[in-house]
Structures are given as structure tokens and as C-alpha cells.
Amino acid sequence: MWVKPRRIRSTLWRQGIRGPKPSFLYGNIQEMKNIQSVLVNDQASQPAVSHNTWVKSIFPYLHLWAQKYGSIYMYSTGNKQHLYIGQPELLKELNLHKSLDLGKPTYLSKSMEPMLGDGIIKANGPYWAYQRKLIAPEFFLHKAKHMLGLMEESVMAMIRTWLSQVEINGGVADITVDKDLKRVSADIISKACFGHETTALTASWSLMLLALYPEWQERIRAEIFDICGDDRDCFQDLDKLRQLKSLTMVIQETLRLYGPAVITSREAFADLRVGDLTVPKGTIIWISVMALHRDPENWGPDADEFKPERFAGGVAEACKYPQSYIPFGFGSRLCVGQTFAMLELKILLRSILSNFSFSLSPEYRHSPVYKMLLAPQHGIRLLARRLQRENVMTQT
Numbered sequence: 453m454w455v456k457p458r459r460i461r462s463t464l465w466r467q468g469i470r471g472p473k474p475s476f477l478y479g480n481i482q483e484m485k486n487i488q489s490v491l492v493n494d495q496a497s498q499p500a501v502s503h504n505t506w507v508k509s510i511f512p513y514l515h516l517w518a519q520k521y522g523s524i525y526m527y528s529t530g531n532k533q534h535l536y537i538g539q540p541e542l543l544k545e546l547n548l549h550k551s552l553d554l555g556k557p558t559y560l561s562k563s564m565e566p567m568l569g570d571g572i573i574k575a576n577g578p579y580w581a582y583q584r585k586l587i588a589p590e591f592f593l594h595k596a597k598h599m600l601g602l603m604e605e606s607v608m609a610m611i612r613t614w615l616s617q618v619e620i621n622g623g624v625a626d627i628t629v630d631k632d633l634k635r636v637s638a639d640i641i642s643k644a645c646f647g648h649e650t651t652a653l654t655a656s657w658s659l660m661l662l663a664l665y666p667e668w669q670e671r672i673r674a675e676i677f678d679i680c681g682d683d684r685d686c687f688q689d690l691d692k693l694r695q696l697k698s699l700t701m702v703i704q705e706t707l708r709l710y711g712p713a714v715i716t717s718r719e720a721f722a723d724l725r726v727g728d729l730t731v732p733k734g735t736i737i738w739i740s741v742m743a744l745h746r747d748p749e750n751w752g753p754d755a756d757e758f759k760p761e762r763f764a765g766g767v768a769e770a771c772k773y774p775q776s777y778i779p780f781g782f783g784s785r786l787c788v789g790q791t792f793a794m795l796e797l798k799i800l801l802r803s804i805l806s807n808f809s810f811s812l813s814p815e816y817r818h819s820p821v822y823k824m825l826l827a828p829q830h831g832i833r834l835l836a837r838r839l840q841r842e843n844v845m846t847q848t
């Protein structure tokens with residue numbers, strides 16, 4: 453769908469929206485790439501894990517422009533006119549916008565077709581609505597709970613491999629956890645439905661954070677043994693999984709700081725009203741999930757810190773604008789696998805944590821990079837030790 457760029461720019465301009473001049477971008481694309489690679493390499497060479505420095509490396513210009521032009525601005529890439537929205541109030545409006553006039557950008561869908569195929573993720577209009585209607589009910593909780601058994605089966609196969617590695621290596625094994633978690637997740641998904649890497653990445657980042665914060669490992673373990681004792685089948689029971697509050701808080705905090713989807717986009721297929729704003733047909737809307745998740749105005753001055761306790765009262769009490777917490781996206785395109793993913797994450801992490809304790813491997817280099825999803829550039833290397841407790845959950 454081609455709309456005159458000037459029409460879009462002037463409609464936005466009249467509403468007070470500013471941004472870098474179109475010519476600015478062309479000369480700077482190479483510079484943007486350079487900045488990104490320098491920052492990423494710099495961070496990789498730093499031994500300490502810092503949760504904030506790397507953020508700037510992912511989309512340097514998007515975030516620099518937000519500082520310069522505010523939380524709504526426009527920019528141009530030739531024929532495409534983009535609108536960056538970082539304002540919680542407008543996000544709330546977008547969230548409520550359910551019409552088919554707002555969808556996934558068609559130009560991105562085309563370029564990603566070889567990777568994403570012709571499925572629901574890139575579809576729009578009635579074709580998307582039809583697929584969503586077919587797929588979404590398969591992930592409702594009452595259906596997802598029948599998948600608990602097969603999740604458990606795949607996770608336990610991995611745990612047994614890790615246990616034998618620990619044994620062979622005299623009590624401590626240096627494991628690249630993200631690789632193995634990807635395999636388990638693919639195994640679960642292939643048995644249940646179709647592939648995604650998002651759950652494996654979230655589990656990997658969670659383990660990295662838990663390795664850094666052993667007090668949270670202990671807290672979760674205590675909770676697991678409190679709820680389950682030594683009954684290793686107890687998590688086939690959904691109510692028991694629900695009671696794992698600390699584990700849920702750690703997953704929510706991981707999704708806030710290291711959620712796999714760092715940016716999301718939409719295209720306006722007609723002129724749209726979003727709050728007081730008119731978004732002209734053809735505009736590509738960008739939302740930086742990462743910027744929203746780390747905004748000190750919303751989360752407080754400790755926004756860059758790992759503090760799962762902020763979720764003790766749920767998302768509603770964790771921040772000022774809960775609608776800005778969007779690890780699973782928003783509006784009608786909200787992730788259909790959300791419930792499934794949360795179940796899988798809980799089963800994975802509780803099985804791993806009740807069998808092993810973790811610390812960071814000296815080989816670990818903290819360098820999250822954007823490869824469609826937020827991924828660890830050099831893998832996540834952790835030292836795993838078998839727990840010396842009588843009531844570990846696995847029988848080998």
C-alpha cells in the first residue's frame with residue numbers, strides 16, 4: 453500500500469510531531485551499524501554483567517532520538533514514514549484498538565517471508581483473523597494443561613544429561629545452557645504444535661540472572677520444597693504451579709529486562725484515531741518494548757536493576773503504567789502462546805532449580821544482541837553443581 457510520504461509527514465507535523473530530517477538518515481546508516489558493532493564488542497570484553505550499558509547498543513538512534521524529540525516522533529526511510537510511540541497513554545489506546553486497520557507492517561512481512569513463512573505472525577486482515585480464531589483456542593489454559601506431561605518428559609531428559617555431565621566432571625559442569633534449552637523448547641513445541649525460540653531465550657536469561665543472584669535461587673528452591681515436598685509429580689497440578697509466586701516474579705522480571713521481543717511494530721491500513729492523535733494511513737508505528745520496560749519514569753530509579761520483588765503485587769502494582777509492560781505484545785496481536793510459554797517456563801525452571809545450583813562461568817561474556825530476538829551473542833555459560841539435598845526432584 454503506497455501513500456504519499458508528504459501526506460503522512462505533513463499530517464503528523466500539523467499535530468506537533470517532529471523528528472530528524474529525512475536526509476539525515478541516509479548518510480548515517482553505516483554510522484549506525486558501526487556504533488552498534490563497537491558498543492557490542494566493547495561490552496563483550498567487559499567481565500562484569502551490567503544490565504544497563506548494553507541497552508544503548510541495540511537501537512542507538514531510536515533511543516537517542518527519543519531523548520531529543522520526546523516520546524513521540526517521526527522519521528523517514530525513503531518511501532516509508534515511521535512513527536515512534538513511547539508514551540504509555542497512547543500505548544493504552546493502541547492496546548484497545550482492535551480493528552483490522554491496524555496490523556503488521558507489510559514491507560517487513562515481505563522481507564521476512566523466507567523466515568516466517570506465510571503464517572499468523574505476518575498475516576493481516578481477514579486472513580489473520582481466520583488463523584487466529586483457529587489457533588488461539590488451542591492455547592487456552594484448559595488445553596495447555598494437557599501438555600504438562602510432555603513438557604515434563606522433555607525437561608527431564610535434559611536434566612539427566614546435565615546430571616551425568618556434573619558427575620563426569622567431578623561435581624561441577626560448565627554448561628552452555630541456552631543451547632540445551634533451545635533444544636528442549638524445540639522438542640516440546642514440535643510435540644505440541646510449532647516452533648519458536650522465545651521460551652528458550654527467556655529460560656536462558658532467567659538462569660543467567662539467577663546465577664548472578666543466588667539469593668533468588670534459594671528463595672525459589674525453598675518455595676518449591678514448601679509446596680511440593682518430595683513429590684516429584686506435584687507440578688502436573690496447575691494449582692501447585694500457580695503457587696510458585698517467587699518463580700513467577702523472577703520470570704516477569706526477566707521478561708522486563710531481557711524479554712526476547714525488544715521492539716514491535718504496526719502499520720496503519722487506514723487513517724486511525726489513537727487517543728488525540730490522527731495516524732495517517734501508511735504510517736509504520738514502532739514501539740520499543742525495551743525502552744518502555746526500562747523507563748525510570750514508569751519503574752522508578754532502579755529500573756535497570758534486577759528486582760523481582762517489584763512484581764510481588766502483580767504487574768498492576770509493579771509500575772505506574774502497567775499497560776507499558778508488554779513482553780508478549782499488545783492489542784489483538786497479543787501472543788497466543790503466552791499461557792503455554794509461562795507453563796513451560798515454570799516447569800523448566802522449577803525442574804532445573806530443584807536439581808542444580810548455578811553460578812556464572814568465568815567464560816561467560818555478557819553481550820546481548822538483537823537477532824530478531826534478544827539473544828546472548830556468546831551463549832550463556834554457567835557452572836552447574838548438583839544439589840546435595842535429600843529431596844532433589846529427579847530420580848536418575
Ligand code: HEM
Binds near residue numbers: 780
Ligand atoms: C517467553 C515466550 C514468548 C514471548 C516473550 C513471546 C512474545 C511474543 C510477542 C512479543 C508477539 C508479538 C505481539 C505483538 O506484535 O504485539 C508474539 C506473537 C505470537 N506468539 Fe509469542 N511469545 C512467546 C512464546 C510463544 C509460544 C510458546 C508460542 C506458541 C506455542 C507463541 C506463539 C505466538 C504467535 C502465534 C504469535 C502471533 C500472534 C498474532 O499475530 O496474532 N509465542 N509473541
